[in-house]
Amino acid sequence: MxxxxxxxxxxxxxxxxxxxxxxxxxxxxxxxxxxxxxxxxxxxxxVDLEQVSLNYQNLNKAMPQAEIFYAVKANPEQQILQELADLGSSFDAASLSEIESCLALGISADRISFGNTIKKQRDIAAAFNKGIRFFAFDSAEELRKLAESAPGSHVFCRVLVNCAGAEWPLSNKFGCSLEMAEQLMIEAQQLGLIPTGFSFHVGSQQTQIHQWGLALNQIKMLYSSLKLRGIPLTHINLGGGFPTQYTTDIPSIEAYGQGLELALEQQFGEQVPKILIEPGRYIVGxxxxxxxxxxxxxxxxxxxxxxxxxxxxxxxxxxxxxxxxxxxxxxxxxxxxxxxxxxxxxxxxxxxxxxxxxxxxxxxxxxxxxxxxxxxxxxxxxxxxxxxxxxxxxxxxxxxxxxx
CATH class of the missing domain: 2.40.37.10 (Lyase, Ornithine Decarboxylase; Chain A, domain 1)
Known part of the structure; x- marks a missing residue:
């Protein structure tokens, strides 16, 4: 288009x-x-589905090391979900309804994460019964709900990071401090869950590529500390934030890919964990x-x-x-x-x-x-x-x- x-x-x-x-x-x-x-x-x-497809392919090419989990909340139209599913996308769901929309299209449960950190206990249980095994949390109570209703699941702890440079900041509603995140991951293991990694979000329509690097510097410290405690984490969820073009110039998606690759290399060298991203605005904006x-x-x-x-x-x-x-x-x-x-x-x-x-x-x-x-x-x-x-x-x- x-x-x-x-x-x-x-x-x-x-x-x-x-x-x-x-x-x-x-x-x-x-x-x-x-x-x-x-x-x-x-x-x-x-919505032009050809442009949706092109955006997905451009992002996949710019960040080949990342598994794409489309943020369903950006636009949950069934034709968009189907287009992305056919291209190989995974999906980040914010509610049980979004999970059900994906499953109804034949998208397998292992391609869906329940990324909202604020979930009803019965929705956690329902998602688990439908095969969902990836969940996000950022508080002790949410962690205990997961342990009770989604036993043995893989869990991500969302960390608070700086949202400077985002045109639609996510403030402090989601995420917890670094100190709390570390303790919660220890508790997750004790509760029988699988502490998989940390997630963060640098704000929607993020125009400053270096914000991911600043966040990764903090995340690396958590990974190192937990490894010493016998909890080797395997994933990093970089969240969304990749912008679309409005009225101001923004860097190319290739520049974002190069910036993230450099930041990951600087922090993890050749031992980069598995990377997840949750684009929404960039894919359909x-x-x-x-x-x-x-x-x-x-x-x-x-x-x-x-x-x-x-x-x-x-x-x-x-x-x-x-x-x-x-x-x-x-x-x-x-x-x-x-x-x-x-x-x-x-x-x-x-x-x-x-x-x-x-x-x-x-x-x-x-x-x-x-x-x-x-x-x-x-x-x-x-x-x-x-x-x-x-x-x-x-x-x-x-x-x-x-x-x-």
Whole structure:
């Protein structure tokens, strides 16, 4: 799929507004024809499966030493899972429902990990009964639940690491300290589980490759210490974080692969453990485009230079990652030429909630002749959109996803 991206932007300082020009409206012939023929009346996400496949293959080529566990939560559409399963991917599931979706496609249980560190006891038991043997945890209570309901399973302990450089940081909700992680792995062995390795996540849309190296430096200390205690670990789960292209330039996936290979060599030499990665955004992000509609273009007072543009999609209907203007999606308008005269706008969703504002500090540049009824396309929206959509807030339908 052809990708249409905007030039690098400079992040605003406090009180400053940064402007972003309109994206060029370039689509692959397949996607362009589909939009023309479909003529959607409500917002739709269209995912190009050929781009999903290409992204997987590029990642596999860049990091051949890693086993890919696709993060199902990024986009769990059955056609996407099937496409990736056919390519040989494994899968990282965050819930029993995601596990069942994978199993329903004939994906074997040994290709699925239960990667959420917050699980109900009965869901652990159900997953274990379905053949799942890879589980993540980051607390003593979760470990004991695993020992009771998934005896003898392989377990990863998730460690807290720095998320600097991530456009969608994961803060401190997941993971535990290095000291606690070491003690928990000792307890895991005592409880009859198989302490397999450590996992970490440097934050989603991570733009600083060296963050993995910093985390691995900490992980290496844990591996060495536990080996001395008679617990030789076999795996490292590097998590996700590999970015897709939005409005700023990012390193190539080859650069990420080279950076990780160097970091692993520096820490482990020729004794590198088995490597797992959990990409989501990189695999499906730039494979998706949302087509939506302009509902209203308005000014709050006559002298306002910036217009308010209200769309039929917003925070509650799939664009949750626009909160705090964290993810800045490329935008194009259907039927507008690249030389169309533009002006700064505030973009907002349709709901009766004041939180439903997409971009205000970061000002997008959209055509001055923009009006209600115009079609707008939001690019690189294949990840974390349709599943973030509410089931009907204010009565608006949830975002539909179509794979082609």
């Amino acid at each position: 052809a990708t249409d991206f905007m030039p690098a932007l400079v992040e605003p300082t406090q009180g400053e507004t940064v402007t972003i020009p309109m994206a060029n409206n370039q689509l692959s012939p397949k996607v362009s024809s589909f939009f023309t023929e479909a003529n959607f009346q409500d917002p739709h996400l269209v 730039n494979a998706g485009i949302i087509e939506a509609e302009v509902i209203l273009v308005a000014q709050k007072q006559a002298q306002d230079e910036r217009r308010w543009v209200y769309l039929d999609i917003g925070i509650f209907s799939g664009l949750a990652e626009c909160m705090d203007e964290a993810i800045k999606y490329p935008i194009s308008i259907v039927g507008k030429e690249s030389n169309t005269e533009v002006g700064s706008v505030i973009l907002a969703g349709p709901s009766c909630d004041s939180v439903d504002v997409l971009y205000k500090d970061v000002a997008y540049q959209l055509p001055l002749d923009l009006k209600a009824g115009d079609k707008i396309r939001i690019h690189s929206t294949g990840a974390y959109t349709s599943t973030y959509s509410s089931v009907g807030f204010n009565g608006f339908p949830p975002l539909k996803c179509v794979c082609i």
